[in-house]
Amino acid sequence: MSVYVYSIVASDHPRNLDDLHGVGKPPSTLRTVKSKELSAVVSDAPEDLRPKRRDLAAHQAVQERLMADGTVLPLQFGFTTDDDEAVRAVLKERVEEFSERLTALEGCAEYHLKAAQDEDAMLRQILRESDEARALNEQIRSGSGGPDLPLALGEMVSREVEARQDRLAAQVLDGLRGFAREDRTSQPTGNDFLSVSFLVERDNEKSFVGAEHDLAKELGDDFDLRLLGPLPAYSFV
Incomplete structure (x- = not known):
């Protein structure tokens, strides 16, 4: 056997x-x-x-x-x-x-963090902050634009979403890396823009969890941060 x-x-x-x-x-x-x-x-x-x-x-x-x-x-x-x-x-x-x-x-345990942002909230943010996206959207809504405008807007928004999510992922990582011994990122799935595991010293767990809570408050209600741990350190073997 x-x-x-x-x-x-x-x-x-x-x-x-x-x-x-x-x-x-x-x-x-x-x-x-x-x-x-x-x-x-x-x-x-x-x-x-x-x-x-x-x-x-x-x-x-x-x-x-x-x-x-x-x-x-x-x-x-x-x-x-x-x-x-x-x-x-x-x-x-x-x-x-x-x-x-x-x-x-x-002396360490693993904590796994996944992060997502509400899609509608991100779209509203892009339309609010991007003159180009807002102009394309207004043309589509008014019917004054050509048939290619929806595709152009969709491609532009897709690029903007990817760029913003990359910056958000970097912001979250920068906010928590100082509390961990190591970190390992993995490919996010679904609506998540970040999937990362942190190797955290047991004596530092309270500070790490507190920093994650502070970061969630700073990002606001449009964001969903899900922290699991302490876990066996599967990601660091």
Whole structure:
């Protein structure tokens, strides 16, 4: 049977997992694969592993328990390998890399921020501040312009939205980077203009969260900032 790998920790991590179980139905039993410097928390991997709620919850519970007792390198849900010996071989082969990353994550948690602006509010802002957009819009509304004007206005607004969102993303990042050890941006989806993870020292969490709240107030009601955390540092492994 293949092995499901949850996390990598230092060998002296307490790994207090006795009351937890792993993925699968029935739930698998957690165990540890050790090398000299590192340990990996693993279990047998079910053959029909899928991202079901119970399995996602079991995976996350392991990360949170380990995180509460020390530094952890959390693996994404669904990582499997051949057997315990394959896990041990990787721990030995990449001991320097994993140890350096554990040091980098020590005393930290991840916070993930997504940000969006109300589309209608941004459009009103563009029409209010751009003479060109306002002129095109007035021509379209009055019927005095040609048939190509709506397309021209749409393309101009699209370019302006992209430019403004880039500036807004930079403003949010500049406002919060000083409170974090590292940050990693990812491609925003939907109406979001920013998707970013911050690695925040636990002693600095209150200041970071406070800065995010202040930034949300400064931006105003037209903006939607969603902050999740503290989380296992998936984005920084």
